[in-house]
Amino acid sequence: MADSPAIWAVLAAGAAVTYAARGLGVALSGRIDPAGAVFRWVGCVAYALLAALVARMILLPVGPLQETATGQRLLAVLAALAVFYAARRSVAAGAAAGTAMMIALAWSGLSPF
Amino acid sequence: MPSRPLRTRRPPSPALAAVRDALGIPGVVLFASYVGFGSLVRESGLGLPEGLVSTATGWALPGQVALVELYAVGASIVTIALAVALTNTRLLPMVVTIMPLLRDDRAPRWWFYALAHVVAVTSWANGMRRLPALAPGDRLRWFAAYGAVLWSATMAGTAAGFFLAGLVPKPVTLGLVFLNPVYFLLLFAEDLRDRAKVLALGLGAVTGPVLHLAAPAYGLLATGLAAGTLAFLLDRILARRTRHRG
Numbered sequence: 001m002a003d004s005p006a007i008w009a010v011l012a013a014g015a016a017v018t019y020a021a022r023g024l025g026v027a028l029s030g031r032i033d034p035a036g037a038v039f040r041w042v043g044c045v046a047y048a049l050l051a052a053l054v055a056r057m058i059l060l061p062v063g064p065l066q067e068t069a070t071g072q073r074l075l076a077v078l079a080a081l082a083v084f085y086a087a088r089r090s091v092a093a094g095a096a097a098g099t100a101m102m103i104a105l106a107w108s109g110l111s112p113f
Numbered sequence: 114m115p116s117r118p119l120r121t122r123r124p125p126s127p128a129l130a131a132v133r134d135a136l137g138i139p140g141v142v143l144f145a146s147y148v149g150f151g152s153l154v155r156e157s158g159l160g161l162p163e164g165l166v167s168t169a170t171g172w173a174l175p176g177q178v179a180l181v182e183l184y185a186v187g188a189s190i191v192t193i194a195l196a197v198a199l200t201n202t203r204l205l206p207m208v209v210t211i212m213p214l215l216r217d218d219r220a221p222r223w224w225f226y227a228l229a230h231v232v233a234v235t236s237w238a239n240g241m242r243r244l245p246a247l248a249p250g251d252r253l254r255w256f257a258a259y260g261a262v263l264w265s266a267t268m269a270g271t272a273a274g275f276f277l278a279g280l281v282p283k284p285v286t287l288g289l290v291f292l293n294p295v296y297f298l299l300l301f302a303e304d305l306r307d308r309a310k311v312l313a314l315g316l317g318a319v320t321g322p323v324l325h326l327a328a329p330a331y332g333l334l335a336t337g338l339a340a341g342t343l344a345f346l347l348d349r350i351l352a353r354r355t356r357h358r359g
Contacts, residue, residue, distance in 0.1 A: 006190065007159060007163055007184060008163075009190055010180065010184055010190050010193050010194075011163060011166050011167055011170065011171075011180070013190055013193065013194040013197075014167065014170070014171055014176065014177075014180045014193065014194065014197045015166075015170035015171055016194075017194050017197050017198035017201065018170070018171050018172075018173060018176055018197060018198075018201045018204070019170075019230065020198070021198070021201050021202055021203075021204040021205040021208075022204050022205070022208050022229040022230060022232060023226060023229060024205055024208075025204065025205045025206070025207065025208025025209045025212070025229060025232075026208055026212060026225050026226050026229045028205070028209055029208065029209045029212035029213065029225075030212075032209060034213035037345075037349075039209075039210070039213075040309060040345060040348075041341065041342065041345045042206045042209050042210060043206070043210045043309070043310070043313075044309055044310075044312070044313040044341040044342070044344045044345040044348070045206045045313075045337050045338060045341030045342070045345075046203060046206035046207050046209075046210055046313075046337075046341070047301075047310050047313035047314050047317065047341070047344070048313040048314070048316060048317030048320075048336060048337045048338075048339075048340035048341035048344060049202070049203035049206065049317065049333065049334075049336065049337030049341070050203060050207075050234065050297070050301070050314070050317070051301070051313065051314040051315070051316075051317030051318040051321065051340075052317040052318065052320065052321025052322075052324075052325075052332075052333055052336040052337060052340065053175060053200075053203060053297075053321070053333060054294050054297045054298050054301075054318070055317070055318040055319075055321040055322050056321055056322055056325050056332075056333065057175065057293070057294035057297075058294050058298070059322045060322055060325055060326070061294075062178055062179055062182050063153060063178045063181075063182055063290065064149065064153060064286060064287060064290050065287065065290055065291060067283075067287065068287055068291075073291065076291060076295070077295065077298065080295045080298070080299060081298075081299075081302065084299050084302060089302075089303055091138055091296070091299045091300065091303055092138045094295070094299045094302075095138070095142060095292060095295055095296045095299055098291065098292070098295035098299075099145075099288045099289070099291060099292045099295065100288070102284075102287060102288040102291040103284045103285055103287070103288035104284075106283065106284035106287045106288065107282075107284040
């Protein structure tokens with residue numbers, strides 16, 4: 001599969017559709033009043049999309065994380081949040097704790113469910 | 114420590130400040146996340162050039178992971194393009210909301226089209242918080258430098274991950290891949306003062322997985338529109354109520 005020429009077409013298509021979203025964003029931004037209701041609505045849609053994406057990455061991941069159990073991922077998220085709040089909202093400490101917990105769980109094979 | 118006199122001194126330059134900001138946690142997290150991507154590329158039977166081109170041109174991890182995974186299972190180019198497009202539609206509202214912060218009448222229009230390429234979750238979430246504190250004339254340079262450093266970190270991470278694939282124990286790779294969603298989650302948990310934002314995040318997180326199970330292809334986009342609109346309306350209703358009471 002590695003020498004299949006189709007991968008370059010796939011990469012080009014991926015780049016095109018990805019930039020289309022960004023370029024369209026620039027084009028539209030000039031027409032939306034930053035103080036208006038439409039702008040606020042667009043912001044809400046952005047945050048909802050991001051939250052949905054992060055929830056999906058944790059609960060229903062694509063890629064390597066499919067090998068881990070849902071319980072392991074949830075426990076690692078809990079560890080990250082607990083340390084984040086305990087360490088006065090330190091993103092670094094929370095992220096490190098979540099990663100360390102995931103590594104420990106994946107290594108030991110332990111899972112709450 | 115002489116803290117008083119320093120406060121009146123102007124920071125060296127917005128670009129330098131951005132480099133310093135980006136080389137901290139954001140750069141480390143993105144590097145580590147892309148180490149995970151680099152090894153995924155190799156394990157999927159693709160070469161380093163393909164991985165680097167994906168990172169350079171896609172520059173949004175969830176879409177890149179979807180592309181590589183779908184390609185590896187032999188999906189058609191149309192299926193892959195659609196999946197990537199639906200995963201990355203979020204970039205549109207993200208660009209729309211950050212552009213007013215970058216507005217600078219002295220800059221040519223194409224600058225903004227170029228800068229839009231380095232809008233992704235990390236640069237966006239940090240930019241939305243950092244940019245308002247900067248002088249309007251400094252913001253473009255800050256964001257350009259910030260994006261350039263993060264972009265370089267992802268390229269280096271992709272290459273490192275490709276060469277490290279197989280050498281790094283599997284649990285460590287899994288931990289690195291997991292770092293990405295955890296970091297995003299904490300970025301949002303860090304700043305929960307705006308009611309509309311909290312509503313949108315909460316509704317999106319709850320609705321997202323449900324709609325994804327119901328309609329894997331369109332679930333994400335449907336969630337964004339439905340949960341985002343609901344959050345927007347709820348916020349307006351709540352705002353009106355407090356105004357009436359006050």
